[in-house]
Amino acid sequence: MNKTIIININGTVFHIEEQAYEILKAYMTAVKRHFFDSEDSLEITTDIENRVAELFTEILAREGRQAIIDQDVHAVIEQMGAVEDFDNAPTGATAGDSYYQTHTSQRRLFRDPDDHLVGGVCAGIANYFDAPAVWVRLAFALSVIFAGTGFFLYIILWIVLPKAQTRADRMAMKGEKLDLQGFKRNFEAEAVNLRERLNEAGHHAKPFIYRFRDFLGEFFGFLGKAIGQSGNLLLKLIGIAFMLSFFCMAIAVIVAYISFMMFGHTELQFIFPFSVLGVQYNTALYTSAFFAIIIPLVILIVLFARLAFNTARLSSSALTVLGVLWVCAVTLSIYYAARISANFRYSASFGKTVNIAATKNNVYHLKLNDKKYLTAEDSARLNVQSRFHGFIVIDGDEDDMGEPNNVSISVEKSDVAQPTLFERFSANGATYDQALMNARNTVYNFTQKDSVLTFDRSLHRNYNEQWHNQEILLVLKVPVNSTVLVDKNLNRPLSLNIWGCLDDNKTPDATYATFKMQPTGLECKVDTLKRDTVRVTDTVKVFAKPTVAPKHLKKVK
Structure with a gap:
């Protein structure tokens, strides 16, 4: 028989065993002490208590019990993370450092109240798929053309999707892990966003001429970036076109070489200009000409494939071998061409x-x-x-x-x-x-x-x-x-x-x-x-x- 205590965690009443209560009390005291020096420690500790209450509610519903035991508290602490993880962090570590880069959890679909134009549906979908919100908004805008499909779909999602009201909802929407590190990182990110908004407010408070100057700078910067991206896309398309052209040429050269080797000593010797070559030079001339043509085509295919798809380039040793083979092939082709032309001296x-x-x-x-x-x-x-x-x-x-x-x-x-x-x-x-x-x-x-x-x-x-x-x-x-x-x-x-x-x-x-x-x-x-x-x-x-x-x-x- 164990003694139980009734506690209230942010409006939710729980029955907890005395030993489990002592463990939970020590944990929450350590959490409050750790975030005491934060700018808004009350808000972040309240969010952590809400998350703890949600976890206790899930455990009791899953186990079919009425009281919280010490195993439940240990499970929650393990899931939320111990305060010692922060105490052992390197000096000067911030939320952007690798120490705080925890694995993301499964994302949940919410409407984003912080980044919205109408209802936050597009921003919520963008957060769920980890994509820029502007592309989702553009997709909805374009789908309106098709009998208003985008408009009706947006209204339905606005009604169906819940709004991310709490910090935990916003973190789940972005796939952030709901533990102590996640809460602190999210809070610090909000603080950074708040400072950026204050800077923007200061920017809007500037005289119109300065704001217009900044606008022109941003506009032309964006225009230059767009032109650069368009140029990269155009280069990729050109690279793909040239790569396919050279690839088709290489296939044609290979087929022609096989045909020459199979029929060069019989049927082709009676057809002009193959009748000029002579049977004694057919094999050597066809082979040398084949390598003299196919090697540059292979190099060009690899070059344009790298331009189009950023594939690996040929190593220096491979280039050296291909270069030596090409020089030998060209030399042999010139030699046999000279031997053939000598027959017309x-x-x-x-x-x-x-x-x-x-x-x-x-x-x-x-x-x-x-x-x-x-x-x-x-x-x-x-x-x-x-x-x-x-x-x-x-x-x-x-x-x-x-x-x-x-x-x-x-x-x-x-x-x-x-x-x-x-x-x-x-x-x-x-x-x-x-x-x-x-x-x-x-x-x-x-x-x-x-x-x-x-x-x-x-x-x-x-x-x-x-x-x-x-x-x-x-x-x-x-x-x-x-x-x-x-x-x-x-x-x-x-x-x-x-x-x-x-x-x-x-x-x-x-x-x-x-x-x-x-x-x-x-x-x-x-x-x-x-x-x-x-x-x-x-x-x-x-x-x-x-x-x-x-x-x-x-x-x-």
């Missing part, structure tokens, strides 16, 4: 004359060969004998693989009655001998059947032969008064204005144009009778209209 050419059989009336029809030229390797690769027996493989513009036009045809006047075709082959090489052999190892197909002269679309080199700027110049010499019929498909290699000749004859849909060799050179043969007929017909169509006499005129006898 010399040029050589040779020519031969082919006699053309004279035709009746000296009429020659120039046509483009539409049959594809196949080497022995092509025939074996495509298995032409079995797969395309009885068929003709058609040649097309895409078969030149993008190489520069290597066939040039011109028609000139012959000094003799015998028409001839002069063929001039040319190519480049590392030496004159190699250039001459490169020109010799090319094939061009020209055929004559009666009056039809058929020309190939392009010059052909050997299957594994590297491109060395092989070209052929064809000069067809025909006697004066010879008629030359030129298919318009020859417009590309032939240096004649075929389309212009067709337009002069008013026959743009014709398949060939007719030229006549004159003493001054080849000229378009214009059918004047047909052209004048077309013109007269056009004139009649435009101007020949029936004339009808007006009905109101009478015939005069």
